[in-house]
Amino acid sequence: MSEEVLVAGAGIAGLGVALALGDSRRVTLIDRDPPAPQGDTEDAFLHWERRGATQLRHSHVFLGRLTRLLEMRYPELLRDLVDAGARIFTFEDGLPPPLRAGYVKKPGDEELSILFSRRTTLELVMRRYVARMGNVRILTDTAVRGIVVADGAARGLAVGDAGETLRADLIVDASGRNTAFPDWLRAQGLSVREETSPAGILYFTRHYRMNDGAQEPVRDGTPGAGDLGYIKYGVFPADNRHFSVTLAVPEIENELRTAVMRPEIFDAICSQIPGTARWTDAARAAPASKVFAMGNLVSVWRSTVDAGVPQLLNFFAVGDAAVRTNPLYGRGCSAGVVHAHVLRQCLNASANPRTRALLFEAETRKALRPYFDSMVRQDRQAIRRAEAERDPHHAPSFRARAIKSLIEDAVGPAARGDIESLRAFSRAFHMVDVPDLWWRDPGQVARLLRFWSMPKSIKRARGFYPPKFGPDRAAMLSHLKLAS
Ligand SMILES: Cc1cc2nc3c(=O)[nH]c(=O)nc-3n(C[C@H](O)[C@H](O)[C@H](O)COP(=O)(O)OP(=O)(O)OC[C@H]3O[C@@H](n4cnc5c(N)ncnc54)[C@H](O)[C@@H]3O)c2cc1C
Incomplete structure (x- = not known):
């Protein structure tokens, strides 16, 4: 039975x-x-x-792990989702500009699609x-x-x-x-x-709808998500011409976290961050909701x-x-x-x-x-970074500087300039491979070291650095007329 x-x-x-x-x-x-x-x-x-x-x-969003599970086990459900307006955003769709021209699909890439x-x-x-x-x-x-x-x-x-x-x-x-x-x-x-x-952050989301006739911004390498230290942002394309923006504010940013609930402040922040401004521009989209807030994360x-x-x-x-x-x-x-x-x-x-x-x-x-x-390890680092952002006299330790340089000068450029590195990072992001598996691959470590040792001027010229995510904390707070 x-x-x-x-x-x-x-x-x-x-x-x-x-x-x-x-x-x-x-x-x-x-x-x-x-x-x-x-x-x-x-x-x-x-x-x-x-x-x-x-x-x-x-x-x-549904990451690759779930999108693939639906595709393999419940294809009809995935079809229903797409019929209702959900969109499958493939690994190829998300490639940074330096990697687009030479892209050749490899087995495994089909596991890295997001459902928007x-x-x-x-x-x-x-x-x-x-x-x-x-x-x-x-x-x-x-x-x-x-x-x-x-x-x-x-x-x-x-x-x-x-x-x-x-x-x-x-x-x-x-x-x-x-x-x-x-x-x-x-x-x-x-x-x-x-x-x-603790996740150390509060979550703020506002939904928008594209104006009639307007198109989504061209994917020219402007990051749709980023971390400015005092705020993290992400644009989430969605179904039926909707998208949302989420701003994640560290819990210790008392002024900012209260102010961001106000729609005009939320939109003012978005207007200062190139990755969000191009979406929320009134010529392209109009707000479709209030600002939703969530804490106790x-x-x-x-x-x-x-x-x-x-x-x-x-x-x-x-x-x-x-x-x-x-x-x-x-x-x-x-x-x-x-x-x-x-x-x-x-x-x-x-x-x-x-x-x-x-x-x-x-x-x-x-x-x-x-x-x-x-995740818990990364959250602890982010909480420390948010504390440091608020202290103008903060002098980072050698270890903290080395980690920052590894992320900014090796991991980031490798993800924009080397398809195998991007695949390895994406497999962890999408829960296909366990995180940090790529650290155990000598070939991958060698690729990272190559990017780390490459002169910054060359990396910059080849578009391996993302454009600046947005203003620093002092400039943003001054623009919003908030005390620092
Ligand atoms: C702000 C925010 C953003 C997120 N973004 C993402 C994202 O982009 N991608 C992602 O994968 N995950 C995301 N998550 C996580 C995701 O929302 C949760 O992991 C997911 O919803 C968990 O599913 P669940 O069924 O366990 O819980 P829930 O989806 O919360 O469902 C619990 C259900 O239980 C019901 N329930 C509760 N108590 C009772 C009761 N006593 N009797 C009967 N019913 C009850 C509720 O009504 C509810 O329907 C996000 C979470 C948060 C907080």
């Missing part, structure tokens, strides 16, 4: 579980939020109320696809209120205002970043291990296996409920859907609940931990 699975949460990871298990098990997704509106992508963008997923109206779309469109289309799967049912407007545990195993969920109990063979927590399951489990005397690390790694002992059998947490990451890396959705497929693999490998729990713990670590560790 096929197993009955109850999933708390019908966000990206919950939908991923339905995709991964819906062909072989009966899956019920339970979400506290209302169903998607009946209408089109605009209705979803404007009206879908999602208090359970407050990041819904922030910029989102508003998150509301991604989720709407995924939700509708999953709802059409025979074995999947979605209960909306239904909050999960607790977990039913007996004899060391999860047996069901308490749902709705009356706390009705639904029973199942397997319980999955896909209830996202604010999951209540760890508290419920601890209240039952079970241990949930938790590691946290903390990376979290949770586990319900303690010292090799599974705390609760037949219970699995996937997506943000288990592994929450800094949104800047754009990895959360890919990680959530990959995680759901890790679950499928573990459930299919054994029918023994204990074996399943241990396997899921081990395979989750293998699939996601390298990205988590590398």
